[in-house]
Amino acid sequence: MKKSILSILSLLFTLTLFACSNSEEESANSGNTEQENTNEGRTLEHASGEVTIPGNPERILAPYLEDSLVALGVEPVAQWSIGEDVLDYLQPQLGDVPTISWDLPLEQTLSQEPDLIIFNSPSSLQNGTYEEYEQIAPTYIYKDEVNSSWRERLTRMGEILNKQDVADEVLAEFDEKVEKTKESLEEAIGDESVAFIWTLGEEFYVFESSRYGAEVLYNEVGLTQPEFIQNLEQEEQWNPIALEKLGELDADHVFVVGEENETGFEILENSSVWQSTPAAKNDQVYTMNNPSHWTIDGVIAHEMTLDAVTDELTK
Incomplete structure (x- = not known):
């Protein structure tokens, strides 16, 4: 009787080992197949x-x-x-x-x-x-x-x-940054208006609400656009703006973006038209001499733009 029981237990043990071995092999094969599919690429x-x-x-x-x-x-x-x-x-x-x-x-x-x-x-x-x-x-x-x-x-x-998971995480972190920026700037300037200008050589370009980092700052952070930008005609958007026209800029704060040696900075400094604008009269014009991230649409570029604006407006 004991021999029969031992024989049955031995058989069951052997069958169990065999089943486990097959299961592990199937699992390994499944893993290898997934890896092979990944390595083969996707259409x-x-x-x-x-x-x-x-x-x-x-x-x-x-x-x-x-x-x-x-x-x-x-x-x-x-x-x-x-x-x-x-x-x-x-x-x-x-x-x-x-x-x-x-x-x-x-x-x-x-x-x-x-x-x-x-x-x-x-x-x-x-x-x-x-x-x-x-x-x-x-x-x-x-x-x-x-x-x-x-x-x-x-x-x-x-x-x-x-x-995809990394991209989702990056965007989620950016959205958190937008919310923090929004809180900081609401506390710092409330509904005071802000404008962004790029100078290249002797020319000036105004960022409208769909342009580069301004899109994030106006549409997501919620910065107030001056009426000047809201009223820009289609042909004036991202085309050079005459200095006389810039004299109509009614923004409370203005960021002027350009390389340090751009002629445009000197033109503005010596222009009585520019110096009569609200931002210039109140010493609320901010010079940005690292222009590369201002004219690129990308998450890293926009993060840097948010940081630059926050640093200036919360001093």
Whole structure:
């Protein structure tokens, strides 16, 4: 009897071991399959049809999309440039990354040996056809409607690189920053109006409510627009504004953005028209000599703009 019981227990033990072994093997195989699927990549739709994205791309070229890459913790194989000009505000992260011409000449692109190329719009293909870039590496082109929204652009980059969770986290943190900025500025200036001007050479451009960081500051933070900006005609938006016209600017606070040696700063300083504006008369004109993040749509650029505005208006 004892032998029978022992035999049955031994058989059950053997069967249990066999079942566990099979279960572990199936689990391991399942894990390997998932890993293989990730490594095989994913097929996504884009502006030129469909493209299969590598599972773990390491050499990414995405000119003028570096803000999104850096926000997701990704370093491109080369960074956008026009001559010696690069995205200055990203140089703490990209200072050691080589440059490539903004229009991605085919030979330069090939020399970087990318395993993924990303363009921010169909019109960005200046030096070659989609088919030519596809011969170098899988190529993804943003649709114009996605590229027109910095939030959509970042979200889509998360999808392309299989980092959707990181993109969601970055945007959530940015929204928290917006709320904190809103509280700080409401306490500091209330409903006093604020304007933003970019000077380049002898010309002046006014940021309307849909332009770069001003869109966040006006539409999300809730800064008050002066009537001057609200009443800008369509043809005046992001076109040079004459100095005489700037004399009508009724903002309580004005940020003037430009390189330190821009002629525009001297013109404003010596202009009786400008000096008669409310902000100038009340010494509430703020000079911003780090212009690069002011004229870029990206989460890192906008964070820096929020910090710069908060620092000045809460002193």
